Amino acid sequence: MGKPIWTRDQVAQRILAGETLIILQSKVIRVPPSWLSAHPGGSLAILHFVGRNATDEVDAFHSEEALRRIRGYEVAEVEIGEHGWEPFLPPVMSGWVRQGDKGGTMQWHREATTLRPLTEELSETSPHSQILLVRRGELETQPGPTLETLQPGPSTLSPKVQAEHSRAYRELHQQVIDAGLYKTRYIGGYGPEIVRYITFVVLAVLFYCKSWFLTSAFFLGLYWHQ
Structure with missing residues (x-):
């Protein structure tokens, strides 16, 4: 029996519920909490791809054995459009992280907030990344990220251009593999x-x-x- 097909909204709701989900090709991978502390690249390497297509990065930095283990955590599939998966903004990029309370229950905790609103229009000279600042007294009153905070801000790179960059990278990556440059002599x-x-x-x-x-x-x- 195949895996269920989730809509983009279903993926978003599960992320808001605290699940660490990444997209690998057209598969939804649920990352166990134990991975975040045991991952050799650190937890942020995973958290910054929550709700995003991490196929290129996962393929480039993991062995075949690791890839087989990762695929074992597939929970669903998603439909990939012509220009790839429409990404979410990972909660950690707007300051949200999961932490245990006094009773050990995992809850959302906001460590910082964005300096520039996500909806602000980009110009040719404006920064494309968000600057996070801690504002004491304002962060604890918010229960967690919302569907609005998961929506990425405007970008000068269209989905079509990003998909072209991804395809070009995969072609180059395959050329490196075919040339045997990953094999240590x-x-x-x-x-x-x-x-x-x-x-x-x-x-x-x-x-x-x-x-x-x-x-x-x-x-x-x-x-x-x-």
């Missing part, structure tokens, strides 16, 4: 480098022992600049 690649380093050090020590200080310094300098 320990003997043929690192071997000659290690031999060269050792040679420079041995020559530097040898000439130093013979009191040929300038010659020793020359080889020591070659080693230092490798």
Whole structure:
């Protein structure tokens, strides 16, 4: 039996309920809370892709074994449009994080708020990112992010252009794979480098022992600049 197909609104409601959801191709991945603390890249690397298509980043930085484990947390599918998934603004990007209260229950907590409103029109010179500031006394009164705060602000990059960038990246990534550049050549690649380093050090020590200080310094300098 296949996974259910969720609408964009269903994904949003589950994010607002506290689930950590990312899009991998057309799959919805629910990230377990344990991943956030155990992820080698840190929790922010995941939180900044909540509600967004993380396919390119996940494929680039994870092994085949890790990808198989990630796909095991698929909970649903979504329909991807012509120009890709229409992303949400991750809650962490507007200052919202999940924290446990005194009873251990996870609740939304706002650590900061945006300096510039998300709805502000962009100009050619305006910054495209949001600046987060902590405003004491104002943050605790808000219960959590809303559907409005999940909507990304205006961007100078259209969905079509972003999709073209993604396709170009995937083509380049495949060329790197086909060229074998991800395969480490320990003997043929690192071997000659290690031999060269050792040679420079041995020559530097040898000439130093013979009191040929300038010659020793020359080889020591070659080693230092490798």
